[in-house]
Amino acid sequence: MFYPPAMRFPIGTQYIKRVSAKVTHDCTVVDYEFTFNSVGELVRSRYVSTHEFCGQLITERDIVETTIARNLFAEEKKVIEALEALEGEPVKESK
Numbered sequence: 001m002f003y004p005p006a007m008r009f010p011i012g013t014q015y016i017k018r019v020s021a022k023v024t025h026d027c028t029v030v031d032y033e034f035t036f037n038s039v040g041e042l043v044r045s046r047y048v049s050t051h052e053f054c055g056q057l058i059t060e061r062d063i064v065e066t067t068i069a070r071n072l073f074a075e076e077k078k079v080i081e082a083l084e085a086l087e088g089e090p091v092k093e094s095k
Contacts, residue, residue, distance in 0.1 A: 007032050008065055015071040025051035
């Protein structure tokens with residue numbers, strides 16, 4: 001019996017994919033796809049994700065792990081920068 005390898009991002013992971021400077025898609029991982037050669041060795045593993053476009057659900061089947069990791073890192077970096085901007089410098093009390 002075959003047991004697929006553990007994937008880094010679980011099904012249901014959401015990330016924001018940048019298509020261009022102004023266009024982004026809110027994507028969700030919905031499945032994994034594995035390719036094997038004739039000997040039964042794992043050749044490649046990919047993520048399947050969906051996003052909405054013009055009211056329809058679009059499915060992409062060739063998403064590599066790096067794409068999801070890069071987009072999640074970009075989101076975390078923006079959150080950290082926003083928190084740092086909110087904190088700012090401590091306010092000095094006047095006497």
